[in-house]
Amino acid sequence: MEEKSLSTLEYTKILKSLSECAKNDDAKTMAEELKPSSDFREVERALAETDAAVTMSLKFGSPEILRVEPVDGAIKRLDVGGALSAAELLNVARLLKCIRNLKRYTKEQTGALEEYFSELVSAKPIEDEINRAIVSEDEIADAASPALANVRRKMKNTGAKIKDSLDSMVRSGHYQKFLMDNIVTMRNNRYVVPVKAEHRSEVPGIVHDMSASGSTVFIEPSSVVNANNELHELEIKEKAEIEKVLYELSNKVAEISEQVKYNYETLILIDFIFAKAKLALDMKAVCPKLNTDGKIKIVKGRHPLIDKSKIVPIDVRLGDDFDVLVVTGPNTGGKTVVLKTIGLFCIMTQAGLHIPANDESEMPVFDDIFADIGDEQSIEQSLSTFSSHMKNIVHIVENAGPNSLVLFDELGAGTDPVEGAALATAIIESIRLIGAKIVATTHYSELKLYALSTDGIENASCEFDVETLSPTYKLLIGVPGKSNAFAISKKLGLPDSIIERSKEKLSDENIKFEDVLGSIEENRVSAQKAREEQERMR
Structure with missing residues (x-):
């Protein structure tokens, strides 16, 4: 599918809305990069998955999908015997919880999603062990191991003894006159007291810091040096115990690393599919019936990018009694919206997305969709309106195939009306001979007559109310516009x-x-x- 057509038909705006429906960054990326397929079976499968997710959402409510960071980096580190950080382990636990929620979400048959849900594997013991050992990304629980709990108990007792000793010192009448403040503080992970610089010799101990003004020195009194050393040794032991806890938890995750990786990939896919379902529900869209004979049947179709309170549903058919539709009507009457609705619905269908229309709607699977819509005059390239359109048309004529959809907006406009009408007719005939389906808007009466007198070509018009001088935006098949x-x-x-x-x-x-x-x-x-x-x- 050509990028230019996707852009012209504003498919990227649909992908933006789809991306906003996903929870995880990788699922959002999948949404933003979603391309329509020309493989019938692939389109059929993608639509069935979206339809299954819509059915499940309506029946059970949307599944609880948690935000989970990618696990590829963590899995690679485990593969070479490395250990994971507390944050990475918590992410694994969050992933396992999400998988467990999804397993519990549906206990019934899930249709096209059965394969994804059935192959998810939870690991609650490891999930629980991680959550029991790790409080947050920066905190390991005392209960993570008996050795860690023992070290922390000793640290608490030693720290309390040091503080008691220093508290007695700062309350002492002998030392108070030497201190800047009667407080105990920390410097370089050592307990110290703030001493006036001129009395530093009166308080025996080790100087660890000095205030910016130089008026205060922070001294570790000799009486607590040994206790501070002991506390420092306990801190080293605590760090070693934490690393040991993380390493042991990492080893347990390593045993299920392939399972974790597969779970993450499947979670992202499920997140993406349910994002398609959410978009469908937001748009009140339906799953179109697919056909293999190139037939378009849109019943009460609503362009998804137009305000829901203003849009007028349209009925369009193409590919049954006729393979060319010539749409006429006044400017601002909705002709371009008709073109864009047809093209966008085809693209959305082939991307596995539901379309905002009624249940009776049917869509084919095209190999290509070409769109020449809008004024693409380029000052830089010195192309007139007619020339720029003709450049696009030449490309379409050269590349359209028997299973293509071609959309022309104001075909032949921008030049002499007589020549433009003749050229438009010839272009339609040429592309029609290839076997492509065509929808073209025009003001030319010659094209209306051409459609009236040629089998396989049908007129349509956008209704206009002369009394109110305003378009009704209704599309009338079989009626040429006056x-x-x-x-x-x-x-x-x-x-x-x-x-x-x-x-x-x-x-x-x-x-x-x-x-x-x-x-x-x-x-x-x-x-x-x-x-x-x-x-x-x-």
Whole structure:
């Protein structure tokens, strides 16, 4: 699938929304890098997975998926006999807890996700052991090992003795006059007292620090040097015991390292699939039925990037009685939205995403989707609007295949109308002969006539209400759009004389054609009102 088409049809915005639905960074990356597939079986599988996740979310609620850091680095360190940090071990425990939650989340058949859930393996004993030993990334619990608990008990007793001794000293009348403050503090992991610099010789001991002004020195009194040394030795033993605890826990994780790695990879995949399900539920989307005959059937389709309160659902079909759809209508009437909705729905389907439409919708799997939409005039490259479009069209003609979808916006615009209409007709015929499906928007009456008189090509129009001078955004299949220039001009107050003079400039054929379209539109509106009245009466 061409990147240009994905960008033109704003698929990247869908991926951004999908990424926001995922919990873990690696799952977010999967979402951001999701590409549509042209393999029918692959698309079928991806849609089935999304559908299963939607069903489970509706039935059981969304699963509790925790944020877990990648484990690749930790697994590699274990493979070479290294030990993990407290943070890495806690991450493993969090992963194991998440796996256990997922195992408990569904005790029933999970359809297309059965393989993923069934192969998850929990390890609660190791999870519990890590959580029992490690309080936080910076703290190991006393209960991590008997030796560690014993060392810490001795450290506590020794520290208490040192503080008691120094507290007695700072309360002593003899020493108080030598001290800057009657407190006990720490310097270089040693208990010290703050002594006035001029009295440093009055307090025997080791100087460990000095204040910035030089008025205070921090002295470790000789009476506690041995106890401080003992405390320092205990701290070294504590550190060794902590390393031993981490190493033993790491060895236990190493025994299940492959399981941990597989669990993480599967968790990310499940996170990604349920992100697709969340996006589907947010958009009120459905799983389209796939077909192999290139048939598009969108029922009440809603473009996912347009405000839900303003969007008008459209019905579109292509590939059954006709393989080319020519869409006409006024500017801002919704023609481009129709094109983008069709193209985006095809891309979303082939990416395994549900589409915001009704259940009856059907989608095919195309090899390629080409889109020439919007004004891509380039000042830097000195390309006119017509030239830039023609450059895209040349590329499409050269690369489109029998299983391609081609979307043209205002085909042939930007040049002489007569030549533009002739060129547009020839381009459609050429690409149609290849076997591609085509949807093209246009203002040209010649293309409306071409669609009316050619088998396999159908007209469609975006309805316009002349009374309110506004589009209804409804797409009407089989009805060519009528030019409303005169009616709109008259409604806005243009003098009748100018309008009549304008009509005189038109050929009899154009006038008759517009009259026929007007008659068709009147009959359609009348028939629709009759149906609505019948339905109301029924």
